[in-house]
Amino acid sequence: MADQLATLLLEERRFPPPAAFAARAIGTPALYHAAARDRLAFWEEQARALDWITPWTSVLTWSPPHARWFDGGRLNVAANCLDRHLTGARRNKAAIIWEGEPGDRRVYTYWALAREVGRAANALKRLGVVKGDRVAIYLPMIPEAAIAMLACARLGAVHSVVFGGFSAESLRDRINDATATVLITADGGYRRGQVLPLKRIADEAVAQCPSIEHVVVVRRRPAGEGDESFAEMTEGRDHWWHRLLDRESPDCPAEPMEAEDLLFILYTSGTTGQPKGIVHTTGGYLTQATATTRYVFDLREEDIFWCTADVGWITGHSYVVYGPLANGATVLMYEGAPDWPERDRFWKIVARHGVTIFYTAPTAIRAFMKWGTKHPAAHDLSTLRLLGTVGEPINPEAWMWYHEHIGRGACPIVDTWWQTETGGIMITALPGVTTTKPGSATTPFPGISVELVDTTGKALAKGGGFLTLTEPWPGMLRTIYGDDARYQATYWSRFPGRYFAGDGAKVDDDGYWWLLGRVDDVLNVAGHRIGTMEVESALVDHPDVAEAAVVGKAHDLKGQAIAAFVTVKEGVKPSAELREDLREHVARKIGAIAKPDDILFSADLPKTRSGKIMRRLLKDIAEGRALGDTTTLADPNVVARLKEQYEDKE
Numbered sequence: 001m002a003d004q005l006a007t008l009l010l011e012e013r014r015f016p017p018p019a020a021f022a023a024r025a026i027g028t029p030a031l032y033h034a035a036a037r038d039r040l041a042f043w044e045e046q047a048r049a050l051d052w053i054t055p056w057t058s059v060l061t062w063s064p065p066h067a068r069w070f071d072g073g074r075l076n077v078a079a080n081c082l083d084r085h086l087t088g089a090r091r092n093k094a095a096i097i098w099e100g101e102p103g104d105r106r107v108y109t110y111w112a113l114a115r116e117v118g119r120a121a122n123a124l125k126r127l128g129v130v131k132g133d134r135v136a137i138y139l140p141m142i143p144e145a146a147i148a149m150l151a152c153a154r155l156g157a158v159h160s161v162v163f164g165g166f167s168a169e170s171l172r173d174r175i176n177d178a179t180a181t182v183l184i185t186a187d188g189g190y191r192r193g194q195v196l197p198l199k200r201i202a203d204e205a206v207a208q209c210p211s212i213e214h215v216v217v218v219r220r221r222p223a224g225e226g227d228e229s230f231a232e233m234t235e236g237r238d239h240w241w242h243r244l245l246d247r248e249s250p251d252c253p254a255e256p257m258e259a260e261d262l263l264f265i266l267y268t269s270g271t272t273g274q275p276k277g278i279v280h281t282t283g284g285y286l287t288q289a290t291a292t293t294r295y296v297f298d299l300r301e302e303d304i305f306w307c308t309a310d311v312g313w314i315t316g317h318s319y320v321v322y323g324p325l326a327n328g329a330t331v332l333m334y335e336g337a338p339d340w341p342e343r344d345r346f347w348k349i350v351a352r353h354g355v356t357i358f359y360t361a362p363t364a365i366r367a368f369m370k371w372g373t374k375h376p377a378a379h380d381l382s383t384l385r386l387l388g389t390v391g392e393p394i395n396p397e398a399w400m401w402y403h404e405h406i407g408r409g410a411c412p413i414v415d416t417w418w419q420t421e422t423g424g425i426m427i428t429a430l431p432g433v434t435t436t437k438p439g440s441a442t443t444p445f446p447g448i449s450v451e452l453v454d455t456t457g458k459a460l461a462k463g464g465g466f467l468t469l470t471e472p473w474p475g476m477l478r479t480i481y482g483d484d485a486r487y488q489a490t491y492w493s494r495f496p497g498r499y500f501a502g503d504g505a506k507v508d509d510d511g512y513w514w515l516l517g518r519v520d521d522v523l524n525v526a527g528h529r530i531g532t533m534e535v536e537s538a539l540v541d542h543p544d545v546a547e548a549a550v551v552g553k554a555h556d557l558k559g560q561a562i563a564a565f566v567t568v569k570e571g572v573k574p575s576a577e578l579r580e581d582l583r584e585h586v587a588r589k590i591g592a593i594a595k596p597d598d599i600l601f602s603a604d605l606p607k608t609r610s611g612k613i614m615r616r617l618l619k620d621i622a623e624g625r626a627l628g629d630t631t632t633l634a635d636p637n638v639v640a641r642l643k644e645q646y647e648d649k650e
C-alpha cells in the first residue's frame, strides 16, 4: 500500500471538464450546494423523479444502524422502469439492444419489453409466486435476465441473482440461504465459443435445495441440437420459459410495494467462508440508482449506454437494469467475452451500435492495454462521449490509456467508488463539473457523507486512513438476509456510529479521494470480490489438505491474484498434479473466478505463538518483498524457509 501511495502522490495531471460538455451537462455545481444545504431535501427531490402510488410521509427514520427511507410511500420498481415510458414517444424507443456472443442480436423496445415482463410475471404467478417469495436467477447475460428481474419486481417477489460463473455448490448455498422457491436458469450460455451448461450445474445444485418447487429454463441454444444433454427436464418441476410465457397475457398489474419492502438480495463475499445476502429495498434503492445514473453518466434521451458488468453483480443490477431503465434510456447488453472471436469485439460493438457512454472495470482496461492500440484504432469510436470505471482502483497509467485510446482525449472519465452494500455510486466525478485526476475517484456524490478516519476512529481531514460513511444514504443495504447481528458486527462495530466500508483511502489537499484497496480479508480479483476464507475453506475441503492460508498478491492485469499456501496431510506427496487438482477443486466449490494462481506446498505455515496464521508475512512472500516484523512468530524459521521456497519456484 505504501508503494501505491507514493506513486499516487506524484500524480499531478489534471483534466478539467471539456467546455462543450460542461455547457450542457445535466449535473451542475448547484447539486452540491443543494445537498450541502439540506441533504434530506436533496434526496426527496431525487425521489420525486420516480412515480409513486402513494407519497411518503417521512423521508428518513434513522435508528442506527437501521435506516428507513421514504416510509409511507408506495411504488413499484417495474412500473417505474417500464409503464411510465409507454405513454409518449419512448414507447417505441429501444430499451435493450442485445448482442449474443455468437453474433445473434435482439432489440426490445420499451413496449415490447413491458409486454414480455408482464408475461413472465404472469407465468411466475401461475407457478405460485407471490409478494415476498424469493426467486433465484442463474442466467447468462441475455435479455431474459433483465426480464426475470423486472418480472419479480412487478410481483413484489424478491430476486437473488447468482452470477453464471458460480459453481453448483455456490448456487446451492445461495438458494438455501434465501429459501428460494423458484429458480430461473438457461440451457446454456456462451463464453469464448463454448457453451457453459448452466442447467446441468443448476440440476446439481437443486438436488440439494429442498425449497425449490419449480425450475424455469430459458432456451439459449438453438432448438434441437442435443437438447437433452444440456437440459434434461424433470417432469413436473422443470418448465421451458418460452412455453410458459406463450400461454400468458402481457398484462399483469404491478404490485404496490412499500418503500421499505425487499426488492432483492445479492450475495457477496465477506471475511468468513459464508457469503452475505445483502438486502436492498425498494424506494431508497431506486431513488439512488436513478439519480446517480442520470447525473454521473449525464444520461440523455439519445444516448446508448453500455455498462459491461454482468447482471450477477451489483453493477449489473444498478447500471444495466434499474438505473438506466428507470431513466428511460437505451441500454446495450452483451453476452460474452471481450476477446471473442477477436480482441476487438467491444470496439466492434461500440461502432456498430453507436454507443455513447461506456462503463467498465480497470481490469478490462488493463487487458485492452496489453492487447494493443490497434484494436480500438481499427474502429470508429467517435460516438463515445463519456467513459466510466468501477470495481477496483484504477492505476493512472490505465486511466491515461483509456483517456487517449478509447476516449480520443475528448471524453471525461468518471471513476466511481461504491459497493454491493451501497447499492449505488458514492464517490465519483460529475462530468461537466469535476476536474479529474487520473487514479482518483474524486469527491462524494451530492448527499453522500464520507469521512476518513485513523485506526482509533478519529476523523482526518486528509492523509491516509480508512473510508467510513457517517450518514445513512437511500441505497444502503438494510441488513444481511437472516443475520442482522452479522450486519451490525460487520459494518458498524469497527468504528462505532460509522459504516466501515473495508477500504483504505487517502484524501489529498484538494479533498480528492484515492482508493487504496481492501484492508480486510477480502480480495478483489479482476474486479470480483472473493473472501480469502472462502478459498481457504474450499482448499481444506480437499481430502489431501491439512491447512491452507490464502492471500492476495498484486497482479498486472487482475489487480490482485490469489496465492495459496497449503500444508498436506501426513503421507500425501505434493506434486504438480495435486496442485492442478486443488485448483480444480476450488473451481468446483466456488467457481472458476476463485482458482488460485499460485499454490505453494509447505511443511508449516507461519503462526503466532497463539496459533494465528500471519497472512501479512505470506503476502510479503507472495509479492516478493522483504519480510515485515517477524518477532511475534512462534518459529521465525518457518517463514524464512517459505520465502526461499517461493523464490526458487519462480
Ligand code: PRX
Binding pocket: 268, 314, 315, 389, 390, 391, 392, 393, 394, 415, 416, 417, 418, 419, 420, 421, 441, 501, 502, 503, 515, 516, 517, 518, 524, 527, 528, 529
Ligand atoms: O474495494 C472497493 C472496490 O470494490 C469493493 C466493492 O466490491 P463489490 O461489492 O463487488 O462492488 C463492486 C462494484 C461496485 C470496494 O469495497 N471498488 C469499487 N469501486 C472502486 C473500488 N476501488 C477503487 N476504486 C473504485 N472506483
